[in-house]
Amino acid sequence: MKDLIIKLTEISSPSGSEEKIRGLIRNSIEKYVDDIKIDNMGNLIAIKKGNSKGKTIMFDAHMDEIGIIINHIDKNGFLRFSPIGGFFPIHAITHRIQFQNGVIGVIGEELRKDYSKVTPLDKLYIDIGAGGKKEAEKYVGIGDVGNYFAKTIVTGNRIIAKSLDDRIGCYIMIEAIKRIKKTNNTLYFVFTVQEEVGIRGARPAAFSINPDVAIAIDVTDTGDTPESSKMEVKLDGGAAIKIMDSGMLTNRKIREKLISLSKKNKIPYQLEILERGTTDAFGIQITAGGIPTGAISIPSRYIHSCSEMVSINDVNACIDLTVAFGKEYND
Numbered sequence: 001m002k003d004l005i006i007k008l009t010e011i012s013s014p015s016g017s018e019e020k021i022r023g024l025i026r027n028s029i030e031k032y033v034d035d036i037k038i039d040n041m042g043n044l045i046a047i048k049k050g051n052s053k054g055k056t057i058m059f060d061a062h063m064d065e066i067g068i069i070i071n072h073i074d075k076n077g078f079l080r081f082s083p084i085g086g087f088f089p090i091h092a093i094t095h096r097i098q099f100q101n102g103v104i105g106v107i108g109e110e111l112r113k114d115y116s117k118v119t120p121l122d123k124l125y126i127d128i129g130a131g132g133k134k135e136a137e138k139y140v141g142i143g144d145v146g147n148y149f150a151k152t153i154v155t156g157n158r159i160i161a162k163s164l165d166d167r168i169g170c171y172i173m174i175e176a177i178k179r180i181k182k183t184n185n186t187l188y189f190v191f192t193v194q195e196e197v198g199i200r201g202a203r204p205a206a207f208s209i210n211p212d213v214a215i216a217i218d219v220t221d222t223g224d225t226p227e228s229s230k231m232e233v234k235l236d237g238g239a240a241i242k243i244m245d246s247g248m249l250t251n252r253k254i255r256e257k258l259i260s261l262s263k264k265n266k267i268p269y270q271l272e273i274l275e276r277g278t279t280d281a282f283g284i285q286i287t288a289g290g291i292p293t294g295a296i297s298i299p300s301r302y303i304h305s306c307s308e309m310v311s312i313n314d315v316n317a318c319i320d321l322t323v324a325f326g327k328e329y330n331d
């Protein structure tokens with residue numbers, strides 16, 4: 001468990017540059033599935049074939065992570081950048097950024113005049129240690145993408161890492177693929193691209209598969225830290241079964257099935273209402289003629305920072321629930 005989670009989270013693959021993570025996932029699952037392909041968007045689609053008695057189920061987790069893209073290099077060699085997805089300045093200053101070629105820089109900020117305010121992204125820069133523009137251009141260029149550089153820590157019952165959003169969802173699908181040996185259902189495990197920039201990979205994948213039902217697996221916020229928002233979800237509370245977020249109301253039948261499967265299989269679960277944010281499930285639900293869609297969420301603190309935190313107990317509950325749904329869904 002530990003080694004694979006470390007590999008999945010430390011790899012560098014922001015939205016639109018998913019090649020590295022896709023290669024790693026493909027190698028981890030190839031021998032456990034009947035078919036595997038990459039579609040025109042870059043989504044990795046793995047299939048376990050069922051039989052005529054079963055349903056077609058699409059499971060989804062996104063492979064991409066938030067990051068930055070260089071848009072300007074100044075005469076002194078400092079890099080200016082645009083965000084890829086929800087890259088927030090409050091988490092960024094003095095953290096390290098790794099580019100696809102391995103070059104690492106530090107995020108600095110212009111002189112802050114008012115310390116009660118967070119410096120906006122356009123007042124931040126990346127310092128790769130170059131002495132001037134010419135030297136910087138030996139290492140990076142306009143359009144190069146980067147993401148947080150951070151070591152993954154697995155300690156006690158907690159995992160701390162960058163990009164647990166949504167590599168932990170990818171891990172849950174990889175484990176489910178390994179554990180589900182035989183079922184009537186035909187299972188599509190879709191590792192999507194470009195979720196963080198607007199759910200762009202999941203929609204065409206869901207359109208072409210057009211499954212009977214779909215489940216997205218992604219992180220959600222928690223309400224269990226000091227003075228946090230009023231939210232019932234907490235670390236160690238079990239798999240979070242989504243009722244609503246800012247993009248969707250989950251299909252009632254799917255949600256009730258997830259609850260009844262949790263009870264039947266004694267899987268710890270909690271109910272999720274997320275006021276800000278959504279997942280691939282939102283895009284899948286309104287694709288094609290509309291697809292009955294639910295979501296299994298992994299409670300996570302500090303989302304979109306270099307130190308996202310989840311509970312190993314919750315991760316295991318999410319794997320158990322994914323396996324149960326894949327094997328037992330038959331409505």
Ligand SMILES: [Zn+2]
Binds near residue numbers: 062218
């Ligand atoms: Zn996510």
